[in-house]
Amino acid sequence: MKPNMEYLPGYEELVVKRLPQMEPEQFQQWAVLLKNRTGMRLPDNRISFLVTNLGMRMRALGINNFQTYFDYVQNGREGAIEWDQLVHHLTVHETRFLRQESVLALICEKYLPLRHDECVASPVTINVWSVGCSTGEEPYSIAMAVDDHMRQLNCQYYLGVTASDISRSALAHGRKGIYTRQQIKAIEPEWLNNYFTVTEDDKFQINEELRKRVCFNHLNILDIGAAPIGKMDIIVCQNLLIYFDKEQRIDIANTLADHLQPGGLLILGVGELLNWEHPDVTRFTYANTLAFKRQQNILDGHDGLDA
Numbered sequence: 001m002k003p004n005m006e007y008l009p010g011y012e013e014l015v016v017k018r019l020p021q022m023e024p025e026q027f028q029q030w031a032v033l034l035k036n037r038t039g040m041r042l043p044d045n046r047i048s049f050l051v052t053n054l055g056m057r058m059r060a061l062g063i064n065n066f067q068t069y070f071d072y073v074q075n076g077r078e079g080a081i082e083w084d085q086l087v088h089h090l091t092v093h094e095t096r097f098l099r100q101e102s103v104l105a106l107i108c109e110k111y112l113p114l115r116h117d118e119c120v121a122s123p124v125t126i127n128v129w130s131v132g133c134s135t136g137e138e139p140y141s142i143a144m145a146v147d148d149h150m151r152q153l154n155c156q157y158y159l160g161v162t163a164s165d166i167s168r169s170a171l172a173h174g175r176k177g178i179y180t181r182q183q184i185k186a187i188e189p190e191w192l193n194n195y196f197t198v199t200e201d202d203k204f205q206i207n208e209e210l211r212k213r214v215c216f217n218h219l220n221i222l223d224i225g226a227a228p229i230g231k232m233d234i235i236v237c238q239n240l241l242i243y244f245d246k247e248q249r250i251d252i253a254n255t256l257a258d259h260l261q262p263g264g265l266l267i268l269g270v271g272e273l274l275n276w277e278h279p280d281v282t283r284f285t286y287a288n289t290l291a292f293k294r295q296q297n298i299l300d301g302h303d304g305l306d307a
């Protein structure tokens with residue numbers, strides 16, 4: 001179905017009609033669609049949030065009927081493109097640089113020193129996966145912390161950070177790596193100097209060398225089992241599982257654990273998964289973190305982390 005062109009911006013008589021009230025059955029219909037497609041739960045008290053965000057997209061398209069828009073997002077290529085836009089509006093992207101300093105400390109103080117010996121013979125490779133990376137602050141924070149630490153240890157290394165999210169707009173922002181003065185305020189001057197370039201309009205862009213190490217890719221975490229992603233040394237998934245129900249959280253955590261290298265670390269948001277157990281991982285206790293390590297292969301050389 002095509003949007004009603006009469007209401008598209010640029011037409012002389014742009015009519016912004018009030019949206020009709022959303023009926024409980026319509027809310028349920030949207031809640032089920034969102035749950036099936038993104039895993040996100042939409043409690044009944046989120047009806048005004050839903051109406052506001054649907055309304056924004058519907059006005060942009062000149063659609064003033066929830067059912068018409070519901071059908072539109074589920075049909076054809078245009079519907080798929082619109083769905084991507086809508087998902088961006090309905091998901092929470094709150095994030096910031098160095099949001100979880102304890103996680104960076106865990107990586108630098110406990111994990112990286114174990115890899116130090118390896119880099120004596122040849123550069124060590126460190127693969128990190130930031131799942132639900134939003135606009136890039138989390139993966140870039142990890143990349144800066146790892147780079148800074150490995151340089152201090154004088155350790156030759158390759159770093160590859162995979163940064164995944166369901167929102168294409170968030171990913172596009174991350175790829176550009178441009179942030180406002182307000183957004184970089186937590187970063188100390190030395191890191192600003194080492195990892196950012198000031199743009200002409202007084203913003204801060206992650207420098208090319210660091211940007212090249214972070215690869216942003218579109219991934220719906222519900223499809224994680226089929227994701228063409230190899231084994232990772234460190235997987236960070238924070239402030240995402242909270243939007244899923246318990247069974248889904250467990251399924252996702254199991255799949256993430258299966259993507260870990262032996263001796264690797266899985267880091268979840270504190271309190272986001274309770275009483276989870278997986279045969280190949282053990283809890284790794286470190287202040288203000290919820291971390292797990294994958295067991296080392298018996299035939300493997302180094303000892304891995306001691307929990």
Ligand SMILES: C[S@@+](CC[C@H](N)C(=O)[O-])C[C@H]1O[C@@H](n2cnc3c(N)ncnc32)[C@H](O)[C@@H]1O
Pocket residue numbers: 037038039040091092093094095096099131132133134135138164165166167170219220221222237238239240243
């Ligand atoms: C609150 S942000 C967390 C950002 C970052 N991890 C942090 O802790 O600062 C949650 C992110 O998860 C993404 N997200 C939500 N549902 C998703 C899904 N089904 N698959 C992948 N990403 C999803 C959102 O687009 C959003 O960018």
